[in-house]
Amino acid sequence: MPSRTIRTDYLARVEGEGAMTVRLDGDRVEHVELRIFEPPRFFEALLRGRSFREAPDITARICGICPVAYQTSAVNALESLCGVDVPEPIRLLRRLLYCGEWIESHALHVYMLHAPDFLGYDGAVELAKDAPQAVERGLALKKTGNEVMSLVGGREIHPINVRVGGFYRAPTRRELRVLVEPLERAREAALETVRWTAGFEFPERTVACDLVALSQPGEYAIERGRVRSDTGLDIDAADYDEHFEEEHVERSNALQSRLRGGGTYLCGPLARYTLNHDALSPLAREAARDAGLGTSCRDPFRSIVVRSVELVYACDEALRVIAAYEEPDAAAVPVEPVAGTGYGVSEAPRGLLYHRYRIDGEGTILDAKIVPPTSQNQLAIEDDLRNVVAGNVQLDDDRLRNLCEQTIRNYDPCISCATHFLQLEVERR
Amino acid sequence: MSKPKLAVWKFASCDGCQLSLLDLEDELLAVAGAVQLADFREATSGVVEGPYDLSLVEGSITTPHDAERIQEVRRASKALVTIGACATAGGVQALRNFADIDEFVAAVYASPQYISTLDTSTPISSHVAVDFELHGCPINKRQLLEVVTAFLHGKKPAIPSTSVCTECKQRGIVCVTVAHGTPCLGPVTHAGCGALCPSYTRGCYGCFGPMESPNTSALIPLLRLRGLDDRGVERVFSTFNADAAAFREAAGRA
Numbered sequence: 251m252p253s254r255t256i257r258t259d260y261l262a263r264v265e266g267e268g269a270m271t272v273r274l275d276g277d278r279v280e281h282v283e284l285r286i287f288e289p290p291r292f293f294e295a296l297l298r299g300r301s302f303r304e305a306p307d308i309t310a311r312i313c314g315i316c317p318v319a320y321q322t323s324a325v326n327a328l329e330s331l332c333g334v335d336v337p338e339p340i341r342l343l344r345r346l347l348y349c350g351e352w353i354e355s356h357a358l359h360v361y362m363l364h365a366p367d368f369l370g371y372d373g374a375v376e377l378a379k380d381a382p383q384a385v386e387r388g389l390a391l392k393k394t395g396n397e398v399m400s401l402v403g404g405r406e407i408h409p410i411n412v413r414v415g416g417f418y419r420a421p422t423r424r425e426l427r428v429l430v431e432p433l434e435r436a437r438e439a440a441l442e443t444v445r446w447t448a449g450f451e452f453p454e455r456t457v458a459c460d461l462v463a464l465s466q467p468g469e470y471a472i473e474r475g476r477v478r479s480d481t482g483l484d485i486d487a488a489d490y491d492e493h494f495e496e497e498h499v500e501r502s503n504a505l506q507s508r509l510r511g512g513g514t515y516l517c518g519p520l521a522r523y524t525l526n527h528d529a530l531s532p533l534a535r536e537a538a539r540d541a542g543l544g545t546s547c548r549d550p551f552r553s554i555v556v557r558s559v560e561l562v563y564a565c566d567e568a569l570r571v572i573a574a575y576e577e578p579d580a581a582a583v584p585v586e587p588v589a590g591t592g593y594g595v596s597e598a599p600r601g602l603l604y605h606r607y608r609i610d611g612e613g614t615i616l617d618a619k620i621v622p623p624t625s626q627n628q629l630a631i632e633d634d635l636r637n638v639v640a641g642n643v644q645l646d647d648d649r650l651r652n653l654c655e656q657t658i659r660n661y662d663p664c665i666s667c668a669t670h671f672l673q674l675e676v677e678r679r
Numbered sequence: 680m681s682k683p684k685l686a687v688w689k690f691a692s693c694d695g696c697q698l699s700l701l702d703l704e705d706e707l708l709a710v711a712g713a714v715q716l717a718d719f720r721e722a723t724s725g726v727v728e729g730p731y732d733l734s735l736v737e738g739s740i741t742t743p744h745d746a747e748r749i750q751e752v753r754r755a756s757k758a759l760v761t762i763g764a765c766a767t768a769g770g771v772q773a774l775r776n777f778a779d780i781d782e783f784v785a786a787v788y789a790s791p792q793y794i795s796t797l798d799t800s801t802p803i804s805s806h807v808a809v810d811f812e813l814h815g816c817p818i819n820k821r822q823l824l825e826v827v828t829a830f831l832h833g834k835k836p837a838i839p840s841t842s843v844c845t846e847c848k849q850r851g852i853v854c855v856t857v858a859h860g861t862p863c864l865g866p867v868t869h870a871g872c873g874a875l876c877p878s879y880t881r882g883c884y885g886c887f888g889p890m891e892s893p894n895t896s897a898l899i900p901l902l903r904l905r906g907l908d909d910r911g912v913e914r915v916f917s918t919f920n921a922d923a924a925a926f927r928e929a930a931g932r933a
Contacts, residue, residue, distance in 0.1 A: 289741045290741075291691055291772040292783045294787045295775075295782070296775065307918070308771060308918070311695075311770070313693050314692075314694045314695020314696065315694060362701065372725030373724065375722065375723060389704040389705075390704065393705070396704070404876070404879050407698060407699065407817040408816065408886070410876050410879060410884075418876075498789040498790045
């Protein structure tokens with residue numbers, strides 16, 4: 251095979267800045283790396299010296315696509331440290347807000363970032379010329395997610411209503427009722443989304459790594475749960491550092507995670523679905539079955555169908571929460587700082603998000619650690635890419651490049667959390 | 680006549696402000712029909728060469744590479760509008776400007792030698808001429824639509840430069856400071872959010888940055904009266920617009 255170098259300067263339709271290099275020596279894949287050059291912003295350093303009450307507002311700014319995930323993991327860590335268990339209505343409001351973020355983020359990824367790969371378009375705007383109804387359906391879904399976030403959180407990007415201990419103002423039952431009709435329509439649109447994505451053509455792929463997600467008895471874990479894997483891990487957030495380690499490699503401004511003594515693992519929709527399938531609502535399970543998904547899914551390409559099923563679930567669950575919601579006595583419970591270390595987790599749309607804070611008796615943050623889903627998935631993405639390239643060396647440069655890009659987008663990487671431009675370079679020799 | 684070319688650029692940021700464009704769900708396809716989306720990587724892999732009629736720039740300058748890249752963006756753009764607190768004031772990452780960057784790098788990364796970063800996070804206007812600055816962390820998407828529409832029609836955007844207090848009064852929201860004794864940056868903060876925090880019975884925390892003529896020296900004693908100590912006053916001015924001149928000076932006086 252002649253020596254060739256293929257470059258894509260910037261991979262589009264991901265969140266953040268990074269690069270990908272694939273080097274081929276004949277049919278042999280010599281080297282694969284995902285390089286993250288999103289400029290570092292040093293959140294863990296700048297949190298030191300701040301009040302623990304500022305953590306949800308500051309960490310939200312790590313990501314404009316999933317701020318609620320950051321806010322939730324932060325309040326979970328700090329409330330557990332300070333011995334506060336928020337009352338059920340406050341927990342339900344947090345779950346509702348988080349459902350809004352899942353709907354918004356998943357609709358963005360399914361329709362605007364990922365579907366164009368399967369259908370052969372540059373983006374959703376181009377797709378809209380040929381399939382306006384599909385794109386309009388995606389935008390309507392996304393809008394409903396944003397409406398939930400705006401009502402409960404104050405605004406869709408960097409919500410202002412979340413605080414340690416609860417909210418600044420709890421919505422009334424009457425206010426939440428406004429969301430019922432749009433969510434019912436969104437649920438129909440989500441079901442249609444499952445049927446639509448299930449009809450795409452999928453190359454057969456299976457990933458073998460461990461799958462890690464939160465689990466919570468009786469519910470599809472979102473805003474709380476224990477950290478579990480499909481190979482038997484079952485730990486509290488406080489034990490996360492004992493079981494996972496982060497490594498700093500030269501090519502990346504993100505730290506890469508692995509299981510101590512083990513290896514690569516994957517978090518996100520495939521892990522959640524495989525670990526928690528039985529906890530989905532009957533409607534979401536039925537939609538998954540009709541789409542041909544089993545009770546587990548290890549195919550990164552089919553993650554788009556799993557995200558669509560999670561869209562059904564998030565709409566369904568938001569409606570359930572609204573129906574069950576009783577206004578809390580107070581929007582927040584008082585939280586007094588306790589010196590020590592607190593640990594918090596939640597399921598960001600892209601996967602497990604871990605926060606750890608050490609604070610003093612005055613509530614000043616002494617130390618912080620944040621592990622976003624994309625740094626946890628980076629090694630799994632590289633492994634998958636290596637295998638995809640190895641199985642497709644016969645493809646011409648353009649088709650191989652497209653397949654590599656799609657392989658990366660399968661994981662909905664958020665490099666702002668851990669990227670906006672991925673630079674893809676395929677070298678052959 | 681060919682459609683005007685719109686480009687969206689990202690520097691150090693959270694992606695939230697450019698997401699605001701995609702969050703205009705009801706208008707997005709109409710906007711995309713009125714312009715040529717020439718370079719908007721979050722939305723499309725289709726890329727059209729410059730020059731661009733309008734460039735929207737998100738994020739701050741924090742690396743030597745980005746300091747060069749913004750010059751290229753300026754050269755390729757007829758009009759350049761910065762969107763959000765990172766691009767207009769350096770963002771929350773500008774807190775490094777008051778710290779030792781080497782220590783910051785070492786606190787986060789095991790191998791600091793792999794990290795290429797500048798000592799400072801600076802707004803786009805510190806590097807190139809900027810035609811308009813849209814404030815907010817994040818920006819208000821309605822205001823973004825107004826700015827894009829105005830620039831494409833050669834008009835001045837109708838973006839008020841008054842304070843959040845004005846918006847509170849316009850909306851008839853009860854003053855959180857007067858009624859509840861809650862410390863609030865509304866009197867010195869740039870309008871644009873629609874007095875969001877006070878409408879949720881929270882004091883404004885200044886995410887839109889300083890208004891045009893902020894009287895922070897008059898506000899600081901009021902903040903103290905409402906229970907903030909020196910550290911509290913310093914913190915409240917040192918967040919998402921920490922290096923905007925008026926907020927930086929106010930934090931220094933605390």
